[in-house]
Amino acid sequence: MPEHHKSNRLAGAALAALIVALPGSFAAAQKIAFERYTLDNGLTVILHEDHRLPRVAVNLWYYVGSKDEPKGRSGFAHLFEHLMFMGTKNVPIGQFDNIMEGAGGSNNATTSSDRTNYFESGPGELLELFLFLEADRMTGLSRAMTLEKLNTQRGVVRNERRQSYENRPYGQLWLEVPALIYPAGHPYHHPVIGSHTDLDNAAVSDVIDFFDGFYFPANASLAIAGDFDPEKARTLVKKYFGAIPLRAKITRKKPPAPTIEGVVRKTLTDAVELPLACFVWHSPAFYSEGDADMDIVASALARGKSSRLYRRLVYDKKLAQDVSAYQSSSLLGSKFIIQVFALPGADTKENLERLGAIEREVDAVIAELREGGVTAREIGRARNSTESAFWSDLESLEEKADLLNRYLFHFGNPGAVERDLGRYSKVTADSTSSWTKKVLKPNGRLILHVLPEEKKGGKQ
Amino acid sequence: MMATARKTLAGSLLLAVAVLLAGCAGGKERVVIPIPPASAAPVSLPEPETFRLSSGLEVWLLHSDHIPVVAASLIVRSGSSFDPKGKEGLLSLAMDMMDEGAGPRSALELADEIQFLGAGIEFSTGKDYSSIDLQVLRRNFGPALDLFSDILLRPKFSDKEWERVRRLSLNSLKQRGERPTTVARVVGDRLYYGEHPYSHPEDGYSSTVQGINLEEVKKAYSAALAPGNCVLLITGDFEPAALRNELEKRFAGWKGPPATLPEKAVYSPHPQGDEKGPLRLAVVDKPGAAQTVIRIYLKGKRYESSSVPSLTLANTIFGGTFTSRLNSNLREEKKITYGASSGLASRRVWGHLVATSSVESGATALGISEFFRELQEMGRGRLRKGELRKAASTQRSRLIKNLETQAGLLGIYSTAAALNLEPTERRAFYAAMAAADEKSLEAISEKTYRWKDALVVLVGDRGVIDEALDELRKNGRAKGGLPLKKFQLPPAKYFNREGLPEAASTGPDK
Numbered sequence: 001m002p003e004h005h006k007s008n009r010l011a012g013a014a015l016a017a018l019i020v021a022l023p024g025s026f027a028a029a030q031k032i033a034f035e036r037y038t039l040d041n042g043l044t045v046i047l048h049e050d051h052r053l054p055r056v057a058v059n060l061w062y063y064v065g066s067k068d069e070p071k072g073r074s075g076f077a078h079l080f081e082h083l084m085f086m087g088t089k090n091v092p093i094g095q096f097d098n099i100m101e102g103a104g105g106s107n108n109a110t111t112s113s114d115r116t117n118y119f120e121s122g123p124g125e126l127l128e129l130f131l132f133l134e135a136d137r138m139t140g141l142s143r144a145m146t147l148e149k150l151n152t153q154r155g156v157v158r159n160e161r162r163q164s165y166e167n168r169p170y171g172q173l174w175l176e177v178p179a180l181i182y183p184a185g186h187p188y189h190h191p192v193i194g195s196h197t198d199l200d201n202a203a204v205s206d207v208i209d210f211f212d213g214f215y216f217p218a219n220a221s222l223a224i225a226g227d228f229d230p231e232k233a234r235t236l237v238k239k240y241f242g243a244i245p246l247r248a249k250i251t252r253k254k255p256p257a258p259t260i261e262g263v264v265r266k267t268l269t270d271a272v273e274l275p276l277a278c279f280v281w282h283s284p285a286f287y288s289e290g291d292a293d294m295d296i297v298a299s300a301l302a303r304g305k306s307s308r309l310y311r312r313l314v315y316d317k318k319l320a321q322d323v324s325a326y327q328s329s330s331l332l333g334s335k336f337i338i339q340v341f342a343l344p345g346a347d348t349k350e351n352l353e354r355l356g357a358i359e360r361e362v363d364a365v366i367a368e369l370r371e372g373g374v375t376a377r378e379i380g381r382a383r384n385s386t387e388s389a390f391w392s393d394l395e396s397l398e399e400k401a402d403l404l405n406r407y408l409f410h411f412g413n414p415g416a417v418e419r420d421l422g423r424y425s426k427v428t429a430d431s432t433s434s435w436t437k438k439v440l441k442p443n444g445r446l447i448l449h450v451l452p453e454e455k456k457g458g459k460q
Numbered sequence: 461m462m463a464t465a466r467k468t469l470a471g472s473l474l475l476a477v478a479v480l481l482a483g484c485a486g487g488k489e490r491v492v493i494p495i496p497p498a499s500a501a502p503v504s505l506p507e508p509e510t511f512r513l514s515s516g517l518e519v520w521l522l523h524s525d526h527i528p529v530v531a532a533s534l535i536v537r538s539g540s541s542f543d544p545k546g547k548e549g550l551l552s553l554a555m556d557m558m559d560e561g562a563g564p565r566s567a568l569e570l571a572d573e574i575q576f577l578g579a580g581i582e583f584s585t586g587k588d589y590s591s592i593d594l595q596v597l598r599r600n601f602g603p604a605l606d607l608f609s610d611i612l613l614r615p616k617f618s619d620k621e622w623e624r625v626r627r628l629s630l631n632s633l634k635q636r637g638e639r640p641t642t643v644a645r646v647v648g649d650r651l652y653y654g655e656h657p658y659s660h661p662e663d664g665y666s667s668t669v670q671g672i673n674l675e676e677v678k679k680a681y682s683a684a685l686a687p688g689n690c691v692l693l694i695t696g697d698f699e700p701a702a703l704r705n706e707l708e709k710r711f712a713g714w715k716g717p718p719a720t721l722p723e724k725a726v727y728s729p730h731p732q733g734d735e736k737g738p739l740r741l742a743v744v745d746k747p748g749a750a751q752t753v754i755r756i757y758l759k760g761k762r763y764e765s766s767s768v769p770s771l772t773l774a775n776t777i778f779g780g781t782f783t784s785r786l787n788s789n790l791r792e793e794k795k796i797t798y799g800a801s802s803g804l805a806s807r808r809v810w811g812h813l814v815a816t817s818s819v820e821s822g823a824t825a826l827g828i829s830e831f832f833r834e835l836q837e838m839g840r841g842r843l844r845k846g847e848l849r850k851a852a853s854t855q856r857s858r859l860i861k862n863l864e865t866q867a868g869l870l871g872i873y874s875t876a877a878a879l880n881l882e883p884t885e886r887r888a889f890y891a892a893m894a895a896a897d898e899k900s901l902e903a904i905s906e907k908t909y910r911w912k913d914a915l916v917v918l919v920g921d922r923g924v925i926d927e928a929l930d931e932l933r934k935n936g937r938a939k940g941g942l943p944l945k946k947f948q949l950p951p952a953k954y955f956n957r958e959g960l961p962e963a964a965s966t967g968p969d970k
Contacts (some may be wrong), residue, residue, distance in 0.1 A: 050676040052526055055860055066525030090491040094792070097783045102846055103498055104853030106782075121855050125496040132494050155795025159751070163798045163818045164749035169638035271746070273634040306572035315568070315624070321631045341633065377576065388597050391527040 016132060032394075034404055034414050035230065042218025042245040045237055046404045046414045048225040056226035057121035058130040059401035060138075060344060061409060064214035064252070065114040067187030067196070067332065074120055075157065075194015076202055078111035080210050082343050085109075085120065093149065096133060102130060113188055116333040117305040117408060121398050124227040128236050133239035138220070144210035145204055169272045170450055177335075178265060180446050181280055185334060193247045216247040219289055221408050225401040258282055260444045267449045273322055275351040277452040278357050283336040283439045286329035287410045288316050291294035292423035293435040294327040298431075299382035300374040301325040301365065303340065308365050313340060319358050333408070336439055338362060348451060355449055366440045373433030383424055390421075482679035483613070491816040492526070498853045499888060500894060503860055508693075508698050508873060508883045515705055517687040519872060520883055522695040524866055528598040530696035531866035536610065537691075538588040538684035540664075540909075541657035549664015550672055550749050552585040553629060554680040556594070559623035560585070563610030567867035570607065579604045580669045580859035581611065585662045588808045592706050595866075598696060602706065605800060609710035612685060622674045633666045637957040640746055640919045641818065646753040647744055648917040650959035652757045665958050686716020691877035693870045736854040741929070741952040745922035745962075750816040751926075752920030754827050754935060760804050760811030763875060768806050769892035770900040771813075771908060777901070778838050778909070779815050786815060787832050788895070794830060794940070796823035808879055813908060821921060825938035828918075830913050832944055841906035843898050855893055922954070 016319045035047045066077045100107055105122030120130045165171035175191050182189040191221065222241070224233055228338035284290035302325035313320035321341040328335045342359050345351040374382075393399045407416035508520035543550045559574075560567040574581055579596035593614065598603040636642050646661045653659035663669075683689075694703070695827060761767050779786035779802025790800040800817035816833075819827030862868035876885045918925050928938075929952055939944040954962040 017528040052864055053860055055864065094783070094788070098846075098850075099493060099495055099784050101781055101852045101854055103495055104857035106854070106857065121861070123499050123860070125499060125846065129496065136491075151796045152792060156791055156798060159796065159818070159820055160798040162750040162820055167640060167818065169635070174887075271748075272638050274631065302577050304571045306568045306575065311568065314628075318624075318627075322633075344634070360463060377572075381572065381575040384597065384600075385575050388529060388578040388580070391529045391597075392595070392865070392867075395527055399865065409910065424618070 001228065002031065003112070010156075020104060024300055031415070031417055032241060032392070032400060032404065036408075038413055039217060039238065039242055039381070041242070041244050042249065043237075043244070044221040044408060045234075046221065046223040046401075046408065047228075047230050047233055047405060048223065048354075048400060049228070049230060050400070051227045052283060054124045054343055056124045056127045056130070056133065056224065056228050057119065057397035057401045058127070059117060059119040059223045059225070059398065059405055060117075060118045060134050060220060061405040062215060062220045062221075063114075063305055064116055064210075064219065065112050066109055066192040067113045068214065069190075069194075069207075071204060071394065072198060073194075074190040074198040075161075075192070076193055076198070076206060076210065077116060078194065079157050079199060079202060080207065081109050081111045081116050081118075083137065083145065083149060083207060084137055084141060084151075086149040086153065088136050089138070090136050091133065096137075100126075100129070101369075104129050105130065106404055112330070113192055113193055114400070117402060117405065119125075119177065119398055119402065127224070127228050127233065127320060131236050131240045135244065136224070138215060138217070139242070139244055142208045145207045145211075147204055150202065150207060154202065157193075158196060158199055159278060160195070161199075164423050167293070168386055170270060171277055172268055172270055173276070173448060173450055176266065176268065176448070177278075177280060177446065180264055181260055181335070182446070186255055186258055188258075198444040201440040214250070217244050218240060218299060220248045221405050223404045223414070224399045225404070226257045234310065242312065255332065260446060264446045265448075266440040266446070267451060269451050269453050270282075272450065272452050274344050274450075275355055275452060277340045277355045277362075278446075278448040279338040279362065279447040280448070281336045281441065281444065283327055285333050286331055287420065287423075290438070291327065291329055291334065293427050293432050294334070294394075294439060295386075296379055296382045296424070296427050296438055297369060298325040298327050299385070299441075300369070303319045303382070303385070308368075309338070309340070312361055312365055313358060317357075318344060319361065330355060344452065346361060348454065351451055352449075359447065363442060366436065369436045370440070373429035373431070373436065375429065379427060379429075379432075388407060434452050472751055474943055489901055493879050500852070500856070503856060503863075503885065503890065505887055505890070506869075506870065511700070511704060512953075513687070513704070513711050513796050515687040515711050516693045517707075517711055517714065518877075519704070520691060520693045520877060521698060521700055522693070522869055523698070523875070524695045525697035527695075527866070528597055528602075529866065529869060530594070530596050530601050530694065530698075532692060532694040533870045533874060534592040534594075534698075534790040535693060535874055536592065536684050537689045539586045539588040539590055539879055540586045540660065540662040543660070543664070543680075544682070545655070545662075547676060548660040548668040549629075549662070550676060550680045551590065551684060552663050552666075552886060553625065553669065553745070553912065554671060554677045554684065555583040555585055555590060555853035556625050556629065557610050557617055557622065557677055558592070558615045558681065558685075560606075560625060561616035562619055563614045565607075565610070566616075570611070571604075574604070575609055577604050577607075579607070581608065586663065587658050589875075591874065592668070593867075599698070605706060605710055609957065613711075613714055615681065616743055617674060617681070619674065619679050622677070624899060626669070626672075629669055631662070631667060631671060633663065636661075636663070639747065640751070640753045640757075642746055643746075644753045644917050644919045644959045646920070647742060647955050647957070647959040648755050648814070648915065649885075649918070650755055650917050651740070651742055656810070657868060658807065682716070686714065687711070687714045693873055693877055695866050737952055738945050739912050739948075741950055742915065742917045743922060743925050743952045743954050744917070744919040744957060745954070747922070748918055749821060749920040749924075750825040750828065753816070753818050753919055754824075754831060755814060755816040755917040756831055757915040757917070758811040758813045758815075758835075758910065758913060760908070761806055761877060762808045762882070763808060764808070765811075766892070767904050768804070769877065769889055770896045771849040771905045772804060773848065773893060773896055774838075774853065774905045774908070775802055775804055775813060776854055776903045777843070777847045778834070778905075780851070781854050786817070786831075786839065789830055789834060790817055790819065790827065794823070794826060794829055796820050798832075807925045821924045822917070823940075824920065824924055825931045827933060828916070828928065829938040829941040829944055832947060834941065835909050835911040835914065836910035836945065836948060839911065843901055843905075848896075848898050848901060852894065852896070856892075859890060898968070918952075926952070942968075 040128050069076045105126045109118040109119035224284050242336045283294050302323045309323045325338045403416040408414045508522050527823035537714050577600040582593045594608050650659050786800040790797045796819045797817045
């Protein structure tokens with residue numbers, strides 16, 4: 001679910017997983033103009049002109065994520081992403097960022113279970129620099145790798161783990177979920193951030209193997225968006241990326257679809273004030289049939305005060321402080337997640353009773369959806385608010401470039417706006433009812449509780 | 461290209477040497493990095509079209525038509541610093557209550573309708589001012605404006621909703637204590653600003669929120685939400701006269717007392733005046749924490765101070781970017797954190813500078829000593845080659861990036877609107893940044909980065925922190941760190957998660 005960033009400065013990057021939904025009439029009118037071509041070495045290039053401001057964004061996807069990590073190397077894809085900033089023979093350590101900032105550019109990168117993206121933006125005249133730097137590390141990152149560099153980023157990443165999970169309320173939860181719902185050997189069995197032990201065991205030879213295995217033109221796509229001359233851009237892309245040798249595409253086998261037998265239960269304790277009930281189901285893969293339905297189901301369940309779960313649990317029954325629900329979409333299969341923060345009880349016994357009551361209410365609300373699906377009003381609400389969010393997302397060149405790469409990755413075509421948005425106009429009460437039946441099964445889910453630690457000595 | 465690259469490369473000895481080595485090792489020709497000259501062309505900031513409605517409400521319109529969406533921000537010239545003593549959190553609660561039923565609609569009906577229009581309405585309370593932000597699809601602007609004006613002019617303030625909002629607020633204050641970085645801010649602000657109205661968090665303290673009643677909430681609303689106390693910033697594809705008509709229809713009957721600033725918010729002196737120091741250490745216990753949050757406060761500048769442009773650049777160098785001194789040292793060199801940064805809060809009457817990082821518990825002493833070393837180094841007032849250019853380019857690029865989004869665009873004008881300044885006051889600010897020279901940055905750095913004046917807040921496992929402080933006192937350095945010059949740590953004081961002294965605070969140091 002969570003993505004990991006090279007640096008935590010750009011909180012906006014976390015929006016990359018935003019799902020978009022537009023009414024049909026609108027979708028037909030909406031397109032992002034682009035040009036797409038492929039270099040001889042297999043690199044797909046997407047160009048999108050937008051001359052509103054003197055800015056350019058470069059966005060490079062590598063088709064590798066935590067799902068591709070070898071056994072005993074959990075967290076490596078993300079650690080590798082950090083290493084991509086540690087310099088090459090041409091751009092010594094530290095200079096990637098120094099040069100870029102010196103000229104007014106900024107950059108970041110994120111790793112998910114499915115892919116790793118690298119992106120930079122800045123004044124239009126930086127296009128050549130961006131392309132040079134990306135091509136340079138695609139060409140020769142591993143030749144300049146040292147144990148010292150690896151150790152530096154190992155330390156940084158282990159602190160990212162501490163900051164984002166261990167020292168964050170309820171953070172432990174997201175470290176536990178993958179192994180509880182995916183069987184050993186499934187590519188999603190471990191969290192993207194990995195374990196301290198595996199991060200510790202990573203060696204320079206792993207970096208070289210990973211680079212050779214995944215970092216080459218045919219396993220990547222390059223999007224350029226903004227204020228540039230397309231002819232010049234094509235020349236520059238050829239100049240810097242053209243000489244990287246051709247390598248055959250990777251063929252991957254799709255793992256069998258995972259299932260959860262019965263109800264898997266787990267209870268954690270954490271230094272928190274409010275008990276949490278978290279429900280997790282397997283759900284349709286990113287952009288596959290049912291994915292859009294589950295987005296709209298999530299919206300009907302928990303988006304805003306008038307949503308079904310919020311109304312029931314926070315308003316009427318006064319059992320909860322807050323609720324959330326979302327379809328967390330990924331390539332090989334998604335997760336549907338409901339989280340309910342309960343009002344705190346006096347002790348563990350009372351907390352457990354409250355979580356039990358919450359579970360009954362959640363089940364009752366899901367039963368209603370299974371029966372009748374979402375209403376036309378709820379569908380309208382979900383479509384309009386996501387249309388609004390879609391537009392706001394497209395204001396940013398960085399997001400636009402990333403979306404083009406995302407469409408290419410999932411649909412095999414960057415021009416998938418209509419196809420993507422069209423999915424939402426097909427959603428009906430019946431289709432949501434049938435997907436709710438298929439996905440939100442009472443038997444076949446994970447129920448996780450996080451309980452506040454028992455207080456000692458009356459300290460706050 | 462070649463000339464440009466050379467000029468820039470000459471600035472970096474490390475790079476020049478490395479290129480040479482690469483050349484020797486591979487026997488290949490030298491690769492030239494295509495670095496363009498840093499662009500310094502001034503960025504033009506649009507001037508809003510301003511007009512006043514019959515009710516007295518000022519409107520600043522900025523044109524944008526790149527997306528079929530409207531963004532508006534009602535700037536309310538009242539902030540949490542206006543909360544009466546003992547009622548900290550009052551204004552924030554009043555804002556929270558505004559969309560809990562308004563005009564003909566209940567809280568739930570309102571939420572449903574806002575969403576149905578593809579709209580969002582967000583409330584935020586700051587120390588000096590607050591804002592109520594509307595975002596909506598252009599085609600639904602009319603109906604959304606009906607809801608927006610209901611919320612501003614006709615909130616219901618019903619007992620039933622108040623009971624729920626208060627309950628949820630008290631719980632979210634409890635949750636605030638779970639987040640160590642938030643705790644560091646709450647405790648730090650309280651200790652740094654002391655009796656000053658900037659001292660308390662916008663959402664108040666548990667004890668004060670507990671004591672607030674609905675009547676007080678209504679009064680706070682009435683005092684703040686008056687047309688003369690607000691400015692409406694709006695951007696979208698509008699014809700000004702038509703927009704004016706739309707707004708008049710909804711806001712014509714809006715009345716309210718003329719705005720006055722409470723004395724204390726205007727005239728309160730800086731808590732420390734011009735006095736120096738002393739260095740203070742505040743510790744908040746979070747048993748078993750995997751990291752220690754280090755948060756250091758230094759004296760900053762008020763919003764309108766002429767030193768802010770230079771200080772902004774200096775601080776960009778210190779902790780404002782990925783390659784800043786702080787992040788390069790604590791993250792990339794010492795590898796004890798995911799990130800270290802610093803930022804400025806420049807407010808109506810005073811400001812501060814904060815440098816912060818979460819470091820792994822085992823490296824608490826090293827983390828503290830490296831912050832001090834970087835403060836000492838910065839306080840010497842010597843810029844390194846290329847630092848000013850980097851900071852200036854970064855600030856210029858960030859400004860252009862802000863112009864990319866409607867929210868970013870409005871953000872450029874919001875403080876000017878709140879503090880009753882000229883709409884184009886930022887032009888002078890950015891021009892001053894573009895013109896700043898190394899000398900001005902060095903001078904402001906010497907005055908600002910004075911470690912002996914710092915307030916240091918540490919949130920983490922108390923045992924670990926005490927040990928780290930002992931190590932620093934005993935050895936004058938941390939393991940793995942360099943010795944610190946003339947460095948003396950005072951005894952630490954201990955606080956709870958809302959910044960009140962802990963009973964046992966005199967224990968370990970005596």
